[in-house]
Amino acid sequence: MVQAIIDLGEKEDRILTIVKGKYGLKNKSDAVNLVIAKFEEELLEPHLRPEYIKKVRKIEKGKFHKFKSIDELRNRIENV
Numbered sequence: 001m002v003q004a005i006i007d008l009g010e011k012e013d014r015i016l017t018i019v020k021g022k023y024g025l026k027n028k029s030d031a032v033n034l035v036i037a038k039f040e041e042e043l044l045e046p047h048l049r050p051e052y053i054k055k056v057r058k059i060e061k062g063k064f065h066k067f068k069s070i071d072e073l074r075n076r077i078e079n080v
Contacts (some may be wrong), residue, residue, distance in 0.1 A: 008016070013028075020031040040049075067073040 016028045016031045016035075019034060020028055021032060023031070025031050028057070040047065065076070067076070
């Protein structure tokens with residue numbers, strides 16, 4: 001676990017207190033972690049998330065069919 005000393009303004013401190021209370025967290029450290037997690041979900045692109053990489057690797061292991069043309073694909077879809 002990494003520890004950091006941060007300087008917060010009065011407004012930021014109040015916001016963390018509100019987040020802490022709203023989500024029933026034990027301390028402001030948990031509130032900071034929650035804010036960072038929300039930021040990650042909304043801002044980072046999916047290809048940067050570890051769960052996205054796992055999902056892509058699972059898809060890559062699947063069964064695939066190669067088609068020489070769109071007509072061949074269309075015939076396969078219509079006959080299934």
